[in-house]
Amino acid sequence: MKKNILIVYAHPEPASLNGALKDAMSEHLRAQGHEVDVSDLYAMGWKAAVDAADFPQRDAAARLRVPKDSHAAFAADALTNDVRAEQDKLRRADALILQFPLWWFSMPAILKGWFDRVYSYGFGYGVGEHSDTHWGDRYGEGALAGKRALVSVTAGGWQPHYAPRGINGPIEDLLFPINHGLLHYPGFEVLPPFVAYRSDRLDAEQFEQTRAALLQRVDGLWRDAPIAFRRQNGGDYELPSLLLKPGREAGGERGFALHVAPAGAV
Numbered sequence: 001m002k003k004n005i006l007i008v009y010a011h012p013e014p015a016s017l018n019g020a021l022k023d024a025m026s027e028h029l030r031a032q033g034h035e036v037d038v039s040d041l042y043a044m045g046w047k048a049a050v051d052a053a054d055f056p057q058r059d060a061a062a063r064l065r066v067p068k069d070s071h072a073a074f075a076a077d078a079l080t081n082d083v084r085a086e087q088d089k090l091r092r093a094d095a096l097i098l099q100f101p102l103w104w105f106s107m108p109a110i111l112k113g114w115f116d117r118v119y120s121y122g123f124g125y126g127v128g129e130h131s132d133t134h135w136g137d138r139y140g141e142g143a144l145a146g147k148r149a150l151v152s153v154t155a156g157g158w159q160p161h162y163a164p165r166g167i168n169g170p171i172e173d174l175l176f177p178i179n180h181g182l183l184h185y186p187g188f189e190v191l192p193p194f195v196a197y198r199s200d201r202l203d204a205e206q207f208e209q210t211r212a213a214l215l216q217r218v219d220g221l222w223r224d225a226p227i228a229f230r231r232q233n234g235g236d237y238e239l240p241s242l243l244l245k246p247g248r249e250a251g252g253e254r255g256f257a258l259h260v261a262p263a264g265a266v
Ligand code: FAD
Pocket: 011, 015, 016, 017, 018, 019, 020, 100, 101, 102, 103, 104, 105, 106, 154, 155, 156, 157, 158, 199, 200, 201, 202, 203, 204, 207
């Protein structure tokens, strides 16, 4: 069935490895008859920093309060055109793919700034009833529920450096704020990430292997099982503390892994 996929891509060099992977994905998906939108953030000159200019109709004499001004602008359909265009792309998309190099163990700042601005109050957060018994529609619910997301990242480091005992910390932990905090939060079903390690020096054969492995993951966009992040409103958390209920941990007492349900539990 024909789907709509949004690729958000962050690399300053069109001829980069990241650029080649982004092109490979969009050509592959289009060849299958899907619609592909690409937000090429550097080429678009994306404004990464949130400031008062993001809310053109606000009272310029009042103190800037980003959540409040963001909420008012969203409700009045008065966000800037660049932000509204990206929100429309997200509404249209059945799946979101992020393509970026790992820079300082996270995403390039321009991509973080895409989330800071596009996820306005009322769209990315502040959705649904908010009370002591229902802390909003988030972590599995929200404006982007029902859509799928895949992070595709290239890293200079070696795979063992990112293994459970590796010096950089487990890749699942490093990507948790993105997969859980940015993608599961507004409702996406998040697939396990695609990570290309030792990516600074790839010969033609290694590039081809990386490209083919990524396209296989793209083919699994609607088939592969998402990460079993627990749903906030699924009964696993106490209210209003939002602590995981005792006895539900799959191993260990703290940390990111608590928020992934054990196999077979969801
Ligand atoms: P490129 O430099 O464009 O290419 C990499 C290789 O792929 C080259 O060998 C190139 O020839 C080959 N290639 C590219 N395109 C093609 C093509 N079309 N066909 C065949 N071969 C091709 N790494 C970490 O692990 N952790 C970090 O925290 C981290 N922080 C960083 C912070 C900064 C500011 C920077 C600049 C780098 C950091 N790195 C880190 C390394 C970074 O992750 C890699 O440099 C990046 O992922 C490589 O991707 P690229 O698209 O820039 O590669």
